[in-house]
Amino acid sequence: MLTPSSRPRSIPIPTNTRGIPTTSFGAQSPPAAATGLSGSFSTSPSMSSHVRGGSGSVGSVFHGMARQLTAFLPVTYPLEEEPEKRQGKTKVLLLENINLDAAQFLKNQGFEVDHVTKAWSEDELISKLHQYQAIGIRSKTKITQKVIDANPQLLVIGCFCIGTNQVDLEHAARRGIAVFNSPYANSRSVAELVISEIIALSRQIVDRTHEMRAGIWNKLSKNCWEIRGKTLGIVGYGHIGSQLSVLAESFGMQVIYYDVIPIMPLGTARQVDSLDDLLSKADFVTLHVPEIPDTINMIGEAQFNQMKTGSFFINNARGKVVDLPALAQALESKHLAGAAVDVFPKEPGSNGPGFNETLGDFIPRLRNCANLIMTPHIGGSTEEAQRAIGSEVSNALYRYLTYGTSLGSVNFPEVDLRAITTNDERHIRVCHVHRNEPGVLKQINNILADHNIEKQFSDSKGDIAYLMADISGVGQEEVEGIYNGIKNTRANILTRLLCESTRFC
Secondary structure (H helix, E strand, C coil), X not given: CCCXXXXXXXXXXXXXXXCCCXXXXXXXXXXXXXXXXXXXXXXXXXXXXXXXXXXXXXXXCXXXXXXXXXXXXXXXXXXXXXXXXXXXXXXXXXXXXXXXXXXHHHHHCCCEXXXXXXXXXXXXXXXXXXXXXXXXXXXCCCECHHHXXXXXXXXXXXXXXXXXXXXCHHHHHHCCCEEECCCCCCHHHHHHHHHHHHHHHHHXXXXXXXXXXXXXXXXXXXXXXXXXXXXXXXXCCCHHHHXXXXXXXXXXXXXEEECCCCCCCCCXXXXXXXXXXXXXXXXXXXXXXXXXXXCCCXXXXXXXXXXXXXXXXXXXXXXXXXXXXHHHHHHHCCCEEEEEECCCCCCCCCCCCCCCHHHCCCHHHHHCCCCEEECCCCCCCCHHHHHHHXXXXXXXXXXXXXXXXXXXXXXXXXXCCCCCECCCCCCEEEEEEEECCCCHHHHHHHHCCXXXXXXXXXXXXXXXXXXXXXXXXXXXXXXXXXXXXXXXXXXXXXXXXXXXXXXXX
């Protein structure tokens, strides 16, 4: 019978198909005993708390012939007061009603998943997130520096959307937390929404619908237009902008676009030299830019004044890129004939009442503007987009937690190695996040010098670097020493050792 004081502090290697002497493996503990150990942690979905501390593991199934991998982590990490309440699985929290297919996929991989329909506040994240090793969010939940510092067990954040400005990316990287998003999956949904808004604005459909609901019959054609032959100005010719360009041309529109870099156009679209040039020529202006310092309030009073009298403005990008009081003024003065806004600088945390002056004193003004379409950040809210986003991001979380793969991370170096196969006995995978400093690889290679490095890949992004290495010929009794040696290097941020395993140990 094992007790917490006598529990093994290293990981046994599974099946010995090569006939290596068993003395090189060390003693193996019974599965039942290990499940009750308070120091049992892993990056695999089937293990208990997944933190930067503890020992023991169980793997999750690789696809095809790939080995199961589990993590070796130190026993010094503070444990929960009631370890007997642990569920024996890595825990993932999905907020903001993320697509249920994503939740089911993660459950199928062996993770314990909690699905919540609303966003959590900063205080809720600080007080409740400590039991989870991974979190999935959309645009309303803010992962701030305070949240990150309060949750040292957090390993990965999945943004089930395009934008990542709701996460402190740099601080997450400094703490060894990878962040993933889905930059392309909802592009078509947003582009189609813009087309629908262009037609609705040009025909004043929203105002006519509102009048009909009030019992008013108001048939008119004045200031209602076909969109054929009109000029659409696209600011930001990325995945959404370029798809929108193709759709708009199919309606007979002329397309011009502005981007900070030269981009080859699709169809007959034409790139202009400046934003001012686009604003002065377009009948419809639509924004498709990220929220970065250079784009915050990029459209304000001066830019609206440069637009044609009677033109239309659309923003389905980010709320802070437009000065909304200036937009209200442009609509109230009739300089603009209409606008569509899907994003706002501040947005309610859940559905229901709350879209009022508490979000900004310009909100009541906008609500009174004629021919203004306001939608609750629904650009990517289609069944197709949410399924695609859920699949992409949940797969990214699974690959990172299980294999260490960081491909697609927005704040991390993108590193990957081919999977460890069933032929690779006594292998471990080193996943080492560290500060980007000279001499780190020399230190790591010195620690691994007595073993064969089967494959290795390192990359850096700014001040953060990430090393993955598969080493062979590792005995159970050597794992903890390798871990401690790498963890105690001067530039260490986070070290995980993923070890082949098929059972509790």
